[in-house]
Amino acid sequence: DAGVTQSPTHLIKTRGQHVTLRCSPISGHKSVSWYQQVLGQGPQFIFQYYEKEERGRGNFPDRFSARQFPNYSSELNVNALLLGDSALYLCASSLEYGNQPQHFGDGTRLSIL
Amino acid sequence: GNSVTQMEGPVTLSEEAFLTINCTYTATGYPSLFWYVQYPGEGLQLLLKATKADDKGSNKGFEATYRKETTSFHLEKGSVQVSDSAVYFCALSDGSGNTGKLIFGQGTTLQVKP
Numbered sequence: 001d002a003g004v005t006q007s008p009t010h011l012i013k014t015r016g017q018h019v020t021l022r023c024s025p026i027s028g029h030k031s032v033s034w035y036q037q038v039l040g041q042g043p044q045f046i047f048q049y050y051e052k053e054e055r056g057r058g059n060f061p062d063r064f065s066a067r068q069f070p071n072y073s074s075e076l077n078v079n080a081l082l083l084g085d086s087a088l089y090l091c092a093s094s095l096e097y098g099n100q101p102q103h104f105g106d107g108t109r110l111s112i113l
Numbered sequence: 114g115n116s117v118t119q120m121e122g123p124v125t126l127s128e129e130a131f132l133t134i135n136c137t138y139t140a141t142g143y144p145s146l147f148w149y150v151q152y153p154g155e156g157l158q159l160l161l162k163a164t165k166a167d168d169k170g171s172n173k174g175f176e177a178t179y180r181k182e183t184t185s186f187h188l189e190k191g192s193v194q195v196s197d198s199a200v201y202f203c204a205l206s207d208g209s210g211n212t213g214k215l216i217f218g219q220g221t222t223l224q225v226k227p
Contacts, residue, residue, distance in 0.1 A: 004156070033213045042117075042202050042217030043157070056214045090156055097213060104149075104156035 002027070004093050004105035012111045013081050021076045021108045025093030031055075032074040033102065034066060037088040049074055050097040086112045115140045117203050119218035126193055126225050134188040134221045136177075136203035144205040146170075146179050146186040147215065151200045160188075160201070193225045 005024045013019050025032050031050040035043035048056035049068035068074045072093075078085055088107040094100035120135040138146065145164045149157040161170030166181035175190045186203060203218040 031213055033215075035215075040219075042204075042219050043215070045214045045216070048213040050213070058214070092157075092213075094213060100213075101147075101159050101162065102213070102215060104158070106154070106156040 004091055004103055006089075006091050006105040006108050008108060009106070010109045010111075012113060014113050015081055015083060017081050018077065018079045019081060019110060021078075021089050021091075021110070023074045023076070023091030023093075023105060025072050025074070025091075026103055029093035029095050029103070030072055031094045031097050031100070032068055032072065033092045033094075034074070034076050035090040035092065036060075037090055037107070039087070043090055046076070048097075055097060081112050083112050086110060115144065115205060115207060115216050117205055117216055117218035119201075119203050119221050121221070122200075123222040123224050126223070128195055128225055128227050129192045130225075132188070132190040132193045132197075132223070134201055134203075134223070136186045136188065136218060138184050138186065138203075138205050140184075140205055140207075142207065144207060146177070147204045147206070148175070148177055148186070148188050149202045149204060149217075151202065151220070153199075157202065193223070195225045195227055198223055198225045 033048040034046040037043040045058040047066045052068045063079045066076045090107045092102040092104045116139045147162045148160040161172040163170040163179035169178045200220045204215045
């Protein structure tokens, strides 16, 4: 079975632009979480979605938004990009909401020039 | 708030050496604890987990015991291989039982030399 897939794998943007990152969870998984991993640091939680509803939000500005579709795939949107948004963006899925292990994708590397 | 602190890296070992990577945490409630591994250019893979005090998680020769009295979850392996070279992250979930929000440490790089 396919794991968590993310697209694109790499992306280069300039300051002020917006970006959309995509994630397809493992088949049958209903929960998707997004993390930001700045180089040399651990991932930071951004959002969790379950059954198309936001179930958790980390300490990120309103420029960050996300949604989950009926097929449980998800998009992360970032507006008015800043240099500090350069990072690896990781998507993780789990079967249900609750005490389930997270399965991570390989991430999207976003570079802001 | 909840937090995780890992030992600074990089940790450099010779093949077959004993490995310990220290991890301590601060948390309210009863979090679950995890170790994830990240190989170059890849996402995170769950290595092992423990959901309550005194639980021992184990996988691929790695072990970690959930110590509530010392708020620790140290990762150990008796004999490392070159293929174990990677970045290791300690993480905790909040005490509500929802593991969709994980709090990670800063990561510890392990380099194993032949």
